[in-house]
Amino acid sequence: MKRRDFIIRTVSGLAAAQVPAPLVAGARFSGNPFTLGVASGDVTEHSVVLWTRLAPEPMAADGGVKQGVVPVRWELSPDADMRQVIRQGETTALPRFAHSVHVDIRGLEPGREYWYRFFVASHASEPGRTKTLPPANGHPESVRFATASCQNYTHGYFVAYDHLLADNPDFVIHLGDYIYDTSFGQTFRKHDAERAPVTLTDYRRRHALYKTDKHLQRAHGRLPFFSAIDNHDAIKDLDPAGLTQRAAAYQAWYEHMPVRGYGGPGSNQFQLRRNLRLGDLAQINLLDTRQFRDKQVPCRDDDGPTYGFGNYRIRCAEMFNEERSMLGKAQEWWLKKNIITNRAAWNVIASTSPFSPFRFYIGEKTLNYVGGWDAYPANRKRIIDAINQAPANAGHPIILSGDLHSFWVIDGAQSTAAADRIPAVEFVTSSITAGWPEPMARPVTDNLARNPQVKFHEPHRRGYLLHEVTATEWQTTARAVNDVKNAQSGAFDLARFIIGKGEPGFKQIL
Numbered sequence: 001m002k003r004r005d006f007i008i009r010t011v012s013g014l015a016a017a018q019v020p021a022p023l024v025a026g027a028r029f030s031g032n033p034f035t036l037g038v039a040s041g042d043v044t045e046h047s048v049v050l051w052t053r054l055a056p057e058p059m060a061a062d063g064g065v066k067q068g069v070v071p072v073r074w075e076l077s078p079d080a081d082m083r084q085v086i087r088q089g090e091t092t093a094l095p096r097f098a099h100s101v102h103v104d105i106r107g108l109e110p111g112r113e114y115w116y117r118f119f120v121a122s123h124a125s126e127p128g129r130t131k132t133l134p135p136a137n138g139h140p141e142s143v144r145f146a147t148a149s150c151q152n153y154t155h156g157y158f159v160a161y162d163h164l165l166a167d168n169p170d171f172v173i174h175l176g177d178y179i180y181d182t183s184f185g186q187t188f189r190k191h192d193a194e195r196a197p198v199t200l201t202d203y204r205r206r207h208a209l210y211k212t213d214k215h216l217q218r219a220h221g222r223l224p225f226f227s228a229i230d231n232h233d234a235i236k237d238l239d240p241a242g243l244t245q246r247a248a249a250y251q252a253w254y255e256h257m258p259v260r261g262y263g264g265p266g267s268n269q270f271q272l273r274r275n276l277r278l279g280d281l282a283q284i285n286l287l288d289t290r291q292f293r294d295k296q297v298p299c300r301d302d303d304g305p306t307y308g309f310g311n312y313r314i315r316c317a318e319m320f321n322e323e324r325s326m327l328g329k330a331q332e333w334w335l336k337k338n339i340i341t342n343r344a345a346w347n348v349i350a351s352t353s354p355f356s357p358f359r360f361y362i363g364e365k366t367l368n369y370v371g372g373w374d375a376y377p378a379n380r381k382r383i384i385d386a387i388n389q390a391p392a393n394a395g396h397p398i399i400l401s402g403d404l405h406s407f408w409v410i411d412g413a414q415s416t417a418a419a420d421r422i423p424a425v426e427f428v429t430s431s432i433t434a435g436w437p438e439p440m441a442r443p444v445t446d447n448l449a450r451n452p453q454v455k456f457h458e459p460h461r462r463g464y465l466l467h468e469v470t471a472t473e474w475q476t477t478a479r480a481v482n483d484v485k486n487a488q489s490g491a492f493d494l495a496r497f498i499i500g501k502g503e504p505g506f507k508q509i510l
């Protein structure tokens with residue numbers, strides 16, 4: 001087969017329906033086309049998505065490629081020196097996907113490390129490393145992974161990732177706010193524009209800027225990621241007025257992430273929920289809490305006083321409407337089925353936003369945080385019912401979340417109000433850099449005494465959570481960065497928590 005025929009036949013299904021742009025056989029670039037690094041993600045026991053994007057000038061609208069379809073070659077090896085190539089192929093970087101490349105490799109060995117690299121014209125990328133998940137029917141002794149969220153470029157360096165990488169996790173779960181639409185007025189590092197992104201070009205620039213952070217690049221180049229979308233990644237929920245903008249945000253997010261499931265240009269469909277199977281050790285249900293959720297703020301502004309920039313709102317009747325949904329019907333059904341049928345030791349829900357109830361009080365009035373599940377109590381109740389109805393061998397429930405730019409550990413069984421009780425411990429990771437402004441932090445601190453389920457709360461530290469899981473014990477360490485404004489900053493263990501399988505609550509051991 002001629003080279004050109006081969007390339008056209010291997011153009012992805014999404015592109016094949018279109019008239020192909022001119023193919024550039026002898027592509028030339030003004031500089032290194034791999035300025036945004038390489039990445040892997042969406043790993044299963046047998047597969048991985050490898051990613052890169054050609055962008056010799058990352059902040060240019062076209063990434064500086066200035067060409068049509070560009071052939072890109074890739075290689076996969078079991079060794080870091082890449083001498084033994086076990087798989088290789090050629091794909092195409094298309095202008096309509098900002099010359100991003102997604103290679104979905106199947107038929108790999110479970111629980112194995114692999115190395116990969118890309119070639120285009122006379123350029124080779126740095127080698128990347130990835131690792132498949134343990135065999136679905138296997139008995140892994142332990143799994144180690146990290147949860148991270150909320151990285152605002154303007155608030156500091158993503159230096160937390162250097163420490164996360166040194167902790168040697170098997171994979172990373174990113175719980176959203178991978179990019180920020182706004183600096184909130186901070187100027188430590190400047191965004192490409194002060195105006196929030198609206199168009200596809202805007203979102204591409206913002207993602208390219210974030211991907212130039214070397215700490216983030218190093219982590220992507222060594223660890224597979226699973227990623228969720230939250231409010232700052234694609235600012236609109238299921239709001240018809242925002243669908244064009246959301247489609248632009250989804251496309252740029254896809255173009256910069258090692259993921260599957262994208263519905264295609266202009267589409268508002270992105271299959272983002274994931275069920276991670278870690279042998280008989282754990283299943284992790286990574287939720288899509290944004291694509292299908294009903295309006296976040298159901299209560300009118302004049303229903304009562306709001307504070308925390310309108311994020312804490314009086315509990316109006318509409319908030320408790322039985323029909324209100326965070327997940328949409330199909331995803332709720334999927335989650336409940338997974339919770340009940342799980343037979344792994346740990347039964348995990350990973351949500352962008354906090355799951356457990358927290359009540360704010362102003363005088364006699366009670367307020368809820370509308371950024372999380374407190375704005376969707378009926379949907380949450382149906383999930384809690386599924387946890388309670390699951391058989392005894394359905395695994396120990398654990399909840400992981402982010403969004404709050406602060407570390408929390410919540411023992412849901414300790415809520416004062418019976419209606420708020422949850423049979424699970426929730427670990428909320430802090431942000432990689434994003435600050436937690438006083439108007440958001442103060443109402444939490446002021447109400448901690450009336451929310452005894454919150455057993456640990458640290459609002460001032462940035463960082464991530466490291467989880468080490470065996471069949472009998474779940475251990476979570478809050479890893480805090482000393483100073484996000486120092487690119488060489490150290491990090492330390494802020495606190496460590498242990499849960500014994502089948503035992504209530506948790507113990508803090510550091």
Ligand SMILES: [Fe+2]
Pocket residue numbers: 149150151176177232403404405434
């Ligand atoms: Fe955030």
